[in-house]
Amino acid sequence: MPHIIIEHSEDLPLLPQVLVEKIHTTTFESGLFDLETIKTRAIAYQHYQLGVGKEGFIHIAVHIMAGRSIEQKQLLSEQLLACLQTYCRASDSLSVNIYEMDHEIYRKN
Known part of the structure; x- marks a missing residue:
């Protein structure tokens, strides 16, 4: 279910599709x-x-349904940040945030 939105500067050290x-x-x-x-x-x-x-930036917003533990969300954000650090420059500003969505409000078809 997660919706992952990667916002980034145009001057990435790798192709956006690879990211x-x-x-x-x-x-x-x-x-x-x-x-x-x-x-x-x-x-x-x-x-x-x-x-x-700072030369560039990448921010990852992960939208998930509510119910995961703090430890699970921390693990996910740490793994995503580690992935970014593997492929990006030390001069890039890197960040990850996990957002919870309410089951009662979220709709899809």
């Missing part, structure tokens, strides 16, 4: 989700401003 594939695979390898339920997409930004010494 999507790496994050998608890492999410599956967490053991928390079935492969057919994971949805991953990326949005590139042309205009942005970063802190001193």
